[in-house]
Amino acid sequence: MKHKERINSKMTKKIELNKVTKVKSIKEMFDLAVKEAGNKNAFEYKNGDKIVKITYKQYVDDINSLGTALASLNMHNKHVAIIGENSYKWLTVYLCMLQSTGVFVPVDRELTCLDVINVLKHSDSEVLFFSKKYAQYIPEIKKAIPNIKYYIGLDVKKDEDNILSYDLLKESGKKLLDKKSTIYTDLKDDENNLKLLVYTSGTTGNPKGVMLTEHNLISVVYYGLQIADIGEKCLSVLPYHHTYEAVAGILVGLHKHSTICINDSLKNVLKNLQLYKPEYIYLVPAFTEVFYKSIWNNAQKTGKDKALKKMIPLSNALRKTGIDLRKKFFKSIHEAFGGNLNQIVCGGAPIRPEIGKFFNDIGITLLNGYGITECSPLVSVNRANFNDSSTVGVILPCCEVKIENKTADGDGEIYVKGDIVMKGYYKEPEKTAKVLKDGWFNTEDYGRINEKGQLIINGRKKNLIVLDNGKNIYPEEIENYIMGIPYVKEVLVKASKNAAGQETALIAEVFLDKEKIEEMHIENIKETLKKDVQDSVRELPVYKHISDVKIRKNEFEKTTTSKIKR
Secondary structure (H helix, E strand, C coil): CCHHHEECHHHHCCCCCCCCCCCCCHHHHHHHHHHHHCCCEEEEEEECCEEEEEEHHHHHHHHHHHHHHHHHCCCCCCEEEEECCCCHHHHHHHHHHHCCCCEEEECCCCCCHHHHHHHHHHCCCCEEEECHHHHHHHHHHHHHCCCCCEEEECCCCCCECCEEEHHHHHHHHHHHHHCCCCCCCCCCCCCCCEEEEEEEECCCCCCEEEEEEHHHHHHHHHHHHHHCCCCCEEEECCCCCCHHHHHHHHHHHHHCCCEEEECCCHHHHHHHHHHHCCCEEEECHHHHHHHHHHHHHHHHHCCCHHHHHHHHHHHHHHHHCCCCCHHHHCHHHHHHCCCCCCEEEECCCCCCHHHHHHHHHHCCEEEEEEECHHHCCEEEECECCECCCCCCCEECCCEEEEEECCCCCCCEEEEEEECCCCCEECCCHHHHHHHEECCEEEEEEEEEECCCCEEEEEEEHHHCEEECCCCEECHHHHHHHHCCCCCEEEEEEEEEECCCCCEEEEEEEEEECHHHHHHCCCCCHHHHHHHHHHHHCCCCCHHHCCCEEEEECCCCCECCCCCECC
């Protein structure tokens, strides 16, 4: 295999890595945290009008109390599930189970009751923690799954039959701890045992559980921090049932001894940025797109857009001479984000390079990364001093990446091997064998590795369009260009077919921002859109141009990770 087709840890070592304390377990990670930062705030969150602050020592005490209580019920070695909104209590259950001899099962909070039942059945869960919103599901779950022995309500005030109160349960564990009980704190588990069971698909009758070990999780934390340059305080926004936030966000932040501020609602993100004043935030590209368009919309409304366009090249010119005035030049933008935000870590999908460049230009470094649940979930990420928004960065030092079945354009299927790769799919040996061979996991993503050793993602294998002229099209690439149109909210590029079923031309189906259209005084929207779409992809090869445009009345149907269903 040619050198350019494969990258491994030896190539990553050429880049100067951050120094990180190596730990072998989650428990060891917390022992270190209490020793080095016991009185530092691990979490901050709102309770009414007050901000509650939890130190690292308090967090560990809460985890041990809950764990001791579960052990007293003999549930410490079972499969324990949770469904609910992001909360401090959710995080105590999470870390409690990661340090147990059992398995933690985070359930997607966007699933229907039937899909939740499918996941709970398939995962062999025997305990279910739930928030108030999902109390309505409990009667149906009880009928369908007699195997669940305890239901623990995060908001329930008193015990009733096998529905227990989280607060009372934790308090009972604290009393046992005060009596010197070690039934939980003495637990030890093999680092290669199943620890986190995450479902990437909860569709009826066909759930698929990704089996991650403690070794997988610790590897992401240790090797991720060798590359990642995160700060001392973050705003935690993305759903905790997804591994991107739960592992790359929460666990990585805890080992760095950061203060994690829990966002209470997506509509309050900007308010909470100003309230907590974090240094960094984890986002998905859709969020950064909204922020980007919002900044320009506000600039246009206030008549500052021309000044902003002039200030960016002036600022960049000064930076080349060693003078960095971005905090001063773009003060109003920084203040809108709380004043301290200097980094956005983005993952889940490719970002438009122009968005990455814009945020970097104004002094908020946008670092795009790449991962997949089956890889715990981090494979690569950009670095502050080695950042290219057209790539997803450098590979973690603990793994290898190879490109196979390359097309004429040099793109191929991305395979990953190393400490971050899952054990397999739970109770699905055939599905596991299809994607995991000799330790190599087929991500089913297409991409390449550039001459600097940075990974480039073009799109999903299942989304690939092959035109009748043999040309390969990654619709995600073209969609990124079209998303640059100010009044386009959502877009999906697909192919039209001839009578023989061959894909012959490209169609863009879009959902538009009506308010923006009115604001821009666009009258003939169909013609304007056609022209703007043509202009947006003009620099691409002719075979990637759009032949027709369709306007949708409603938003696209989306997955629980807010991706458009194709």
